[in-house]
Amino acid sequence: MKILVCIKQVPGTTSVEIDPETGVLKRDGVESKMNPFDLYAVEQALILQEKYGGNVDVITMGPAQAKAVLEEAIYMGADRGILISDRKFAGADVVATSYTLSQGIKKAGQYDLILCGKQTTDGDTAQVGPETAEFLDMEHVTNVKEISAVEGYEVLVTENQENCFRKIRLKTPCLLTIEKDVNSPRLPSYKRKTEMKNPDIVELSLSDFEDVNEENYGLLGSPTQVERIFPPEKNESRQLFEGPGRELGDRIFEILKLKKFVV
């Protein structure tokens, strides 16, 4: 079984400050780490590998220093890393990021299973996984808490829908985003680090892709234009509604309509 895990490098602390003058994230001196949600996906891949054999590759998109998270995943047990890096990818929104990843994945090889963390701690959209799958024309399920069976070209997964679990059988290749806390991610091994002097990491840039049209990547390829980033005002007041999902949906819709957030 060939598995690919999509991972991301994120700031090492949760309290990232925004420069009020420029609206840019203060990254100076901030250490980075692997997105904590991705650890569960890497662990899930390694568990499947132990059970069914095959390879586990990890892929990330980011600047040159993002290589560190690939190395970290390799020290956890992954076989190979793929770094997608190009200045032309800078400023990508969710759509452009997902498209770039899908291009990189096509180039990286054929996989039976692509796993992602359910979201990142910096972007928090939880959309890159499913959108990448759409660009790859692949079936996908989010918030997967269990992969209970892998049989031939099919996998049986349990999706966490907050108020219920749904069992879904889907065809490979497919993409799954893994729920948090579903396993105990193993720790990176210093022994593996010293044994593998030069971990196997492939670098891909725009010129390696099938689609080399610059307009589809980075800021140019992003339908979302960020006008300004600012720290949110802190507001402690809240109203709590309880009840079945449909009723709550209607209620929220009414409130949003009343406040003219939707028409």
Add this chain to the structure above:
Amino acid sequence: MKLNEEQLIYLKRLIEPARIQTGKEIGEDYSHDELGGITAYPDVLIKVISTEEVSKIMTYAYKQDIPVVVRGAGTGLVGAAVAVCGGIMIETTLMNHVLELDEENLTVTVEPGVLLMELAQFAEEHSFLYPPDPGEKSATIGGNISTNAGGMRAVKYGVTRDYVRGLTVVLPNGKVEKFGGKIVKNSSGYSLKDLIVGSEGTLGIITEAILKLVPLPNKSVSLLVPYEKIEDAIETVPKIIKLKTTPTAIEFMERNVLLFAEEFLGRKFPDTKSEAYLLLTFDGSSSVQVESEYETVAQYCLEHGARDVFIVDTPERRDAVWSARGAFLEAIKASTTEMDECDVVVPRNCVAEFILFTHSLSKKFNIRIPSFGHAGDGNLHIYICRDRLAEQEWKCTLSEVFAEMYEKALKLGGAVSGEHGVGYAKKKYLRKQVGDEQIRLMREIKRVFDPKGLLNPQKVI
């Protein structure tokens, strides 16, 4: 002793009603600590709020010959804060204010009821570290000072005593004295401050403490090192120390204890494939510094029998590993019907021998004796589990096991308690350790402070 009506009326006039309880109003919690094996109720429980109040109570109690015992959060393990003679219990948890942070003198001044976790958080929020780090984070700082608590970072940073700069103490006669201060050095006469530290509430009542802080290290990385056998793990420790690196903590843990913690916390530990583990922490001002230090140790471990070295370098990983370590005591407690503990400290190069000795005792007496502890400073936490033993058999076995353990510790040049104190439960073992002459000195000191023997009677000596 029972307080008479007149005495109760006096105290009730002194203290507002919400903070004083008598007789049956006093909750069961106040009759024991976490483990000490002794139960007794005070006659009056007073939740104090100031030094002046403690002084007034103490002055009155001393005139009236009423025994007094001080209690913090009640997390002790040797019965030190149990009112074995009844009388007044002074409870400090309402005196829980951080009074001052002095960034120029690197001190923080606190009331005794501040919890260790509150102090740790306060320090961290201001980019400082209060280094003592005992496992029980909900203990009060007053209790920590009274037992000279140690904790996991003792290897590098030392113990509570090393961080107490000054104390405000109410003496048994009610007088308020300040010992030490914000000063770094002090060669002025006997150090009464250091006599109060570790005196388990028998010499005076701490009502304020000036504690030393250090700048918060920017970077901290732990290593989890698996071994096939516990002796391989522990025998490495003195050698790591010989490498002249300065880990903040060196803990050892056995697989069976990890499994209890997993069950207790309902979450899996990142690795349980090996019989024994060392957990080391390194801290420093930069990644480069911390890495170069831990790599020396990691390399040494790999070359000397470790199966691997796992890197614990992010908040998530630290939480996964250290939350299990923090839960060991409660997890072992939950695994058995009753237990008692031995908190001996031995020279660091004797830890392996002592642990193997407890394994042999476990076989000899057919009783479960899980353990964990601070391999880096020689302080062990060994738990004797009752499981299904009948009352009489349990008591007999426990006393025999204890006798053999303390004897072994003494032979190795160790001491009865590393950090939990002597309290009520370990008195006879202390006598054996230090001998008649030292006990005489301690008793004379006690007599000078407390000629009537009213403050925390029947404890320590």
